[in-house]
Amino acid sequence: MNAREWLGLEPTHNPMRWYLPVTPGICSGLGTLFGGCGLGAAIEALERTTGRPVVWASAQYLNYTRPPSVVDLDVHIGAHGRSTTQARVLGQVGDTEIFTVNASLGAREFAEEGQWVTMPDAPAPDDCPPREYRFDPGNTIASRLESRMAVDTPGTGRTAFWSRITGMSMNSAAALAVLGDFVPMGLGQTLTSEIGSNSLDNTLRVLHSAVTDWVLVDVRIEAVARGFGHGHIYLWAEDGTLMGTASQSAMIRIWQERRR
Known part of the structure; x- marks a missing residue:
């Protein structure tokens, strides 16, 4: 399953608008839309609308929303160059702003590449105990x-x-x-x-x-x-x-x- 399907993000007849039904599976233990799912949906909408991969994306969370609301995601392209697109997404339920996301997208060829930080010394996944939750996660995102x-x-x-x-x-x-x-x-x-x-x-x-x-x-x-x-x-x-x-x-x- 790809990310769009997992999140439940759907296109509309307008290529610059998407919608996200808020379901328990993308909500936190508080019963509200999990912020990472909102950002993930905005990233999917941006990448599919522009045809370019995200370099960075920054979300500001403004209001809560709960099932069965539907978030409208409107993509706005501020600048589109040969290798980089600057864009933002506004997520709303009706007239209420839920989150806004600013992002840059693109990819460029460059001769040099490197990684100067290292992963911490950690046991393999099979050697680690499951994470324990304070409460039963039910059918929230924690269950997925x-x-x-x-x-x-x-x-x-x-x-x-x-x-x-x-x-x-x-x-x-x-x-x-x-x-x-x-x-x-x-x-x-x-x-x-x-x-x-x-x-x-x-x-x-x-x-x-x-x-x-x-x-x-x-x-x-x-x-x-x-x-x-x-x-x-x-x-x-x-x-x-x-x-x-x-x-x-x-x-x-x-x-x-x-x-x-």
């Missing part, structure tokens, strides 16, 4: 991900887990967008308080294509200040290829306070 904890050192700001998306190839920018939305999970592993958090943004940079069954989601929390947490994610193929990076900021709340 298989995750295994590889590095779990509370209080250090470092968490890494192997993950794969049931029924979808891992070799797509949309898949990386989904897996790049786990800075909030890293915050929960880092802080001593029992917290909940929600993403304000997600910026994905797509580097290399690689054939891999699992992706190592390497979460690095940098700081928590003024009630917000900030971190980066490195997305590694099993052979050590850096497929992409993501960065996020998230609002943090004490878990009991959020439930009230």
